[in-house]
Amino acid sequence: MIFSGPTLKTTIFGLGLMTAACAPALAQKGLDEPFQAAFKEALAGKTVAYIPVAMNFDLTEGWFAGVKKELEPYGMKVVVRDPNWSTNAGAQALTTLISEKPAAIIVHNPDVQTYAKLMQRAENEGIYIIQINMGSVYRSSAFVGANWIEIGERDTESVVKACEGKSNKIAIVQGALSAAASAYTLKGVENVLAKHPEIKVVSSQAADWDAAKAKAITQTVLKQNPDLCGIVGFWDGMDIGTAAAVKEAGLTGKVFVATSGGGERRGACELVKSGAFDLNLSYDVPTQAEQMAGMIKWLVSSGVKPGSVKGSMYTTLIPVTKDNAASDTACWNLSDLKK
Amino acid sequence: MGIKNLGQQGIVFAVFAALFAIFAIALPGFLTTANMLTLLQNVAVLGILGLAMAIVVIGRGIDISLIAALAVPPGLVLQMVQDGHSLPTSLAAAFALTAAFGLVNGWLIAYAEVPSLFTTLASGLFLAGLGQAALFKLDVVQWSPGLDGFEKLGQGNVLGIPMPVVMFALACIVVAFLLRQTRLGAYIYAIGDNPNGARVTGIPTRPIIVLQYVMAALIGCAAGLIMASSVNSMPTRIFNSTLIYDVILVVVLGGIGLSGGRGGVVNVIIGTLLIGTMLNGMTIMDVSYSGQNLVKGVVLLIAVITDSFLNPRNEETAQQGDI
Numbered sequence: 001m002i003f004s005g006p007t008l009k010t011t012i013f014g015l016g017l018m019t020a021a022c023a024p025a026l027a028q029k030g031l032d033e034p035f036q037a038a039f040k041e042a043l044a045g046k047t048v049a050y051i052p053v054a055m056n057f058d059l060t061e062g063w064f065a066g067v068k069k070e071l072e073p074y075g076m077k078v079v080v081r082d083p084n085w086s087t088n089a090g091a092q093a094l095t096t097l098i099s100e101k102p103a104a105i106i107v108h109n110p111d112v113q114t115y116a117k118l119m120q121r122a123e124n125e126g127i128y129i130i131q132i133n134m135g136s137v138y139r140s141s142a143f144v145g146a147n148w149i150e151i152g153e154r155d156t157e158s159v160v161k162a163c164e165g166k167s168n169k170i171a172i173v174q175g176a177l178s179a180a181a182s183a184y185t186l187k188g189v190e191n192v193l194a195k196h197p198e199i200k201v202v203s204s205q206a207a208d209w210d211a212a213k214a215k216a217i218t219q220t221v222l223k224q225n226p227d228l229c230g231i232v233g234f235w236d237g238m239d240i241g242t243a244a245a246v247k248e249a250g251l252t253g254k255v256f257v258a259t260s261g262g263g264e265r266r267g268a269c270e271l272v273k274s275g276a277f278d279l280n281l282s283y284d285v286p287t288q289a290e291q292m293a294g295m296i297k298w299l300v301s302s303g304v305k306p307g308s309v310k311g312s313m314y315t316t317l318i319p320v321t322k323d324n325a326a327s328d329t330a331c332w333n334l335s336d337l338k339k
Numbered sequence: 340m341g342i343k344n345l346g347q348q349g350i351v352f353a354v355f356a357a358l359f360a361i362f363a364i365a366l367p368g369f370l371t372t373a374n375m376l377t378l379l380q381n382v383a384v385l386g387i388l389g390l391a392m393a394i395v396v397i398g399r400g401i402d403i404s405l406i407a408a409l410a411v412p413p414g415l416v417l418q419m420v421q422d423g424h425s426l427p428t429s430l431a432a433a434f435a436l437t438a439a440f441g442l443v444n445g446w447l448i449a450y451a452e453v454p455s456l457f458t459t460l461a462s463g464l465f466l467a468g469l470g471q472a473a474l475f476k477l478d479v480v481q482w483s484p485g486l487d488g489f490e491k492l493g494q495g496n497v498l499g500i501p502m503p504v505v506m507f508a509l510a511c512i513v514v515a516f517l518l519r520q521t522r523l524g525a526y527i528y529a530i531g532d533n534p535n536g537a538r539v540t541g542i543p544t545r546p547i548i549v550l551q552y553v554m555a556a557l558i559g560c561a562a563g564l565i566m567a568s569s570v571n572s573m574p575t576r577i578f579n580s581t582l583i584y585d586v587i588l589v590v591v592l593g594g595i596g597l598s599g600g601r602g603g604v605v606n607v608i609i610g611t612l613l614i615g616t617m618l619n620g621m622t623i624m625d626v627s628y629s630g631q632n633l634v635k636g637v638v639l640l641i642a643v644i645t646d647s648f649l650n651p652r653n654e655e656t657a658q659q660g661d662i
Contacts, residue, residue, distance in 0.1 A: 006478040056471055056478045057576075063459050085579055177628050185370040210580065211479075211570040216381040224368040237479050241570040248494055248501075266481040334476070 014224035015246065042301045044075035050120050051093050053110045053134075055082045056265040057237070058334060059285055065105065065134060065337040066289020071296065076103075087114050094118045097127075104128040106298050109136045112180045123307035128299045130292050133283070134181055142295040143175050143312040146260075146283035151317065152188020152232075153250050155258040158279045159230035160196050162256035171221045172204040173214050175234040182206070185234050185260075202279065211241030218245035228255050236261030236268055236280055243276035252276070254260040263318060269331035280320040286332050288315055348606055349592035350645050354638065355613040362620040369550055369623060376501055382615035383503035384566045389589040389607040390514045391558035397518070397532040398551045399599025400455035404444060404463030406561035406583050409566065411470040412437045414573040416564065418475050420485040433560060440466055441556030445549030459510050459552075467578040475575055482571040493569030510558065515604040524554075527551060531599030589614060592642060613638075 009329035021339070048071060052060035068078045081097065081331035089108045094115055097105055105127055109115055116138035119129045129140035161168055172189060175182035186204075193199055203221045222228060222245060231240030231246070246255050256278045261268055263282030271277050278318040291313050299306075324330040340427035352404045388405055411548070412433035430532070447458045482490070495502045517526035525548050527539040538544045565649040567573040593610030595602030617638060621631045 004662075057474070058477055058479075061477065085576075115378045187340075203622070203625045205622065205625065208580075210577070211572060211574050212577070213385070214567060215570050216618070217622055219381065220374070223371070223374045224623055237574070239483075240572050242569050244494065267479075293441075301639070308406055 003261065012325035015024055017262040038296060039297075039301045040074065040220060041122070042295065042303070043071070045077075046075075047077045047100075048104045048106065048296060049100075049102045050078060050080045050106040051083065051090055051097070052080070052108040053083065053090070054133075055069060055080065056083045058267055059133070059262040059287075061334055062105070062262060062264065062332070063108075063193045063289045063292065065235065065334070066286050067293050067296075069337070070290060070293030074297075076296075085110075087111070090116060091115060091229065094122070098122045098125055102127060103300050104130060105132045106132055106292060107136075107140075108132050109180075111178060112136050120307075126306055128296070128306045130295055132288065132292060134179075139255065139310045141299055141306055142292075144288055144291045144295060145313075145315060146317065147314045148184030149188040149191070150186035150281075151260045151281050151316075152190075153192050153241060153318070154281055154317065155185075155232050155260060155279065156189045156192035158231050158258050159256050160199055161277070163199065163229040167225075167227040168198050169200050169202050169225050169228050170230045171202055171218065171225075171228060173231060173233045173239060174204065174206040176208045177206050179209075182234055189232055207238055209235055209238045211238050211244075212236045213241070215241030215245045217246070218242045221333065222246065222249045222251065222255070226251070230256040230258065233257060233259035235259065236277065238268075238276060239277065241270065247276065260317075263320065263331050265331040265333050268320050269325045272322060272325040275322075278321065282318040282320050282331070283315045284332070285316050286337055291315075347592075347642070348602070351592055351594060351613055352609050353582070354642055355609060355616060358613070358616050358620065358638075362616065362623075366410065366620060366623050369620065371523060374619070374623075376476050376499075376504065378619040379504045379617045380435040380501040380505070382505040382611050383501075383583060384562050385570075385582075385589060385614065386477060386507045386607060386611035387510050387558060387562040388586045389593070389611055390510050390604065391562070392586050392590045393595055393602065393604070393607050394514065394518070394527065394558075395555045396595050397453070397531045397599060397602060398527045398548060399534060400448060400548070400551065401587075402444070402459045402468065402552060402555045403456065403583055405555060405559045405586060406578050406580075407466040408437055408440060408464040408556040409563035409582075410573065410575045410578045411466050411474065412440075412560045413563035413567045414470055414480045414575045415474050415484065417480040417482065417573050421481070421483040423485075426485060426489060432538060434557075436557045437560040438499075438553060441553030442549060445552035446555065449545040449548035463578070467575070470575055477572065477574045479549065480567075480573045481574060482567075485588040486568075490568040490571060493531060493565050493567070497617050506561075506565055509557060510561075511604050511608060513560075514558075518603055523547065523550070528600055533600070553636075585614065586640070592639065 011019050050064055055061060064080055071078055073330050081093035083093055090110060091114060095118060097240060098121060105122060107115055107119060107129055110133060116136045119136065119138050123129055123140060130141055131143045133145035134141050163170060202225050205217050207217055232243055236259045239257065243257055246252055246257060252275050258279040259277055260281040262285040268280045268282055272280050318330060320330050367373055388409065389406055392402060415436060416429040416433045419432060420426055444459055444462050447453045448455045492502055497505050518527065526542045529542055530544050530547060534544060589607060590612035592598060592613060595606045595608030616637060621634060
């Protein structure tokens with residue numbers, strides 16, 4: 001026998017008694033969670049600045065509303081500097097913000113170069129930079145956003161699949177040539193097409209994110225190729241024009257339209273339901289906003305030196321199709337998010 | 340008519356005819372009825388805007404705010420219907436806003452005598468800003484079920500001819516009648532040719548100038564409604580695009596001098612057709628975006644250079660305000 005003292009049984013019995021005796025005492029006293037006070041202190045009174053390419057469209061309004069909703073209850077101030085599509089104004093806003101020293105800046109890059117140096121400077125000055133959806137060549141503390149290559153690949157794969165046994169002729173409606181999101185998506189498209197030599201691209205043109213231009217291009221393409229089996233569009237706000245051209249040609253359901261966007265109800269689910277789009281890959285804006293807010297909470301409370309850790313959080317895409325377009329969860333409403 | 344007498348209108352028409360012939364021979368699917376209708380449909384809104392601009396330019400003015408009138412009042416219609424108002428109420432509100440906008444433009448230019456370029460530059464910014472700040476929730480105002488049926492204006496067709504083309508044709512007839520058959524039209528030419536002379540002869544120049552801007556704004560609004568119903572949404576951000584340059588291009592390329600008093604509806608049609616043919620042909624050929632800009636630039640330069648060779652400017656023909 002190894003035990004020299006009380007037997008195992010009595011020990012357990014004793015422990016049980018002790019617990020029974022102590023439990024009420026603990027419940028009366030409460031236990032302080034050692035980290036929450038420091039967390040609240042780290043966040044309270046801090047400012048988060050937000051520089052989108054422009055306000056007034058579903059993505060940027062959604063991010064702003066979502067981040068505010070998450071951070072304001074902790075006493076953080078969320079301010080927006082709206083460059084209204086001017087890269088110059090955006091760079092100026094960023095420069096001014098660096099001297100104002102907010103805790104973090106959320107940057108929505110218009111291209112991969114313009115803000116790169118400024119963001120590096122901001123992190124050197126002790127400001128966390130969170131890049132949203134459009135990354136730049138400078139890798140900052142955090143990137144939250146869609147993987148454009150993946151979007152291009154998945155949209156194209158679905159179009160290629162829809163084309164099986166048909167003409168194998170597809171068209172591509174790109175965004176603006178200067179936008180990296182457009183170029184990255186195109187790369188994704190190319191990746192898939194390289195594996196499918198049977199697919200013939202009859203048109204690949206830039207419509208400048210403009211619905212009217214997308215419609216004009218698509219109309220002409222459809223007149224030349226009435227047997228087109230699919231179109232890869234780069235943004236739902238523009239492809240509403242693409243879809244209108246398909247509808248006018250009486251080819252809804254025959255030409256597979258794949259696109260992507262922020263998943264706002266009217267721009268995504270409603271249009272999938274109506275048959276305008278067959279697939280709309282959504283990078284669910286409220287989730288992106290939550291992830292940005294989460295990154296900010298983590299970074300600000302951790303006290304890590306800005307720029308010393310760098311990571312990415314690519315958005316998990318929600319494919320919106322006829323199957324889920326009617327559900328309450330596939331899309332979001334801006335008005336609800338703002339409440 | 341010798342080649343020396345060939346005006347800009349003739350030259351542009353020749354360029355258009357040449358391009359059209361080349362495309363018709365070289366591009367298999369170009370010269371088909373369906374493609375011709377698409378070609379026209381794609382430039383119909385541009386053409387209608389060109390007509391609005393022509394009315395103002397013939398009267399020796401310019402209306403840079405045209406795109407604001409295209410974007411904001413139709414955007415208001417879509418937004419109001421989305422918010423639960425009825426379609427007639429929304430259309431009435433948009434009409435009132437457009438008329439008021441034209442009146443302010445015209446009053447500033449005719450009575451306060453602010454140059455039209457500056458007036459419309461500022462008023463356009465104002466109207467677009469008002470739309471963004473106060474009227475719309477988002478830049479792109481989406482279609483809503485309350486508008487069902489109204490999309491026929493941009494998507495329907497009459498005897499197989501797409502509605503935008505029909506509207507462009509109608510607008511051409513109305514504006515041509517106005518300019519050529521009515522006293523008002525004659526007055527507009529007179530004012531454009533020589534504003535002071537027109538006033539001395541007893542033409543009520545100021546009210547007519549006001550009327551020009553009201554008409555331009557209303558036509559712009561109509562073009563916007565056609566555009567919105569054609570793409571099932573109103574991208575109000577179009578105000579920031581280069582569309583206004585295309586409109587001026589159509590007008591000037593067609594041969595309506597910016598110095599006023601010259602040209603008419605035919606010029607707008609020719610300018611519109613040239614742009615339409617270029618766009619359509621290059622889309623069929625799948626020319627890249629930068630390539631298209633390059634070709635557009637070259638064709639325009641050729642037209643302008645040929646014009647200045649055949650019709651050299653001199654002190655007799657040059658007018659103050661020539662650009």
